[in-house]
């Protein structure tokens with residue numbers, strides 16, 4: 498059985514992430530979506546909120562589970578018996594960063610291979626950061642994120658406005 502990992506910040510999960518997770522679920526018997534604590538970033542959603550959203554939107558895939566990790570990704574992968582890390586590639590601009598991560602992860606452990614899935618063309622311009630910016634500035638994110646994520650984003654925007 499090949500167990501794969503789809504790691505990321507997922508702050509929040511977008512339809513682009515779901516495209517990659519769904520395709521990984523058809524390629525591998527067992528898929529763990531690994532949410533990074535990412536101490537160096539200041540996320541909009543707490544790790545608990547990000548996991549809750551992922552649990553809800555990944556429920557159609559019985560072979561997909563959600564986990565969280567702190568520290569090195571390869572350590573988490575080895576701990577979970579994972580042999581494949583799956584990453585989505587959107588554009589050439591992603592390549593340098595992804596190559597650096599894949600090579601560094603291989604240097605850290607040659608027991609874990611990184612594979613890349615080309616993102617669907619309709620998601621090639623999509624990122625969690627741009628979705629957050631659109632929501633914050635009052636634009637519509639319909640069709641870019643799942644409905645439950647859209648609602649939570651609206652709530653965050655409203656809460657931030659009320660605090661001002």
Ligand code: PNS
Pocket residue numbers: 504505506507533568569570571597598599601602
């Ligand atoms: O969604 P993102 O923010 O592009 O995901 C990046 C992530 C979380 C996969 C990456 O930052 C990561 O693996 N962080 C864990 C720390 C680590 O293992 N660093 C060494 C790999 S180069």
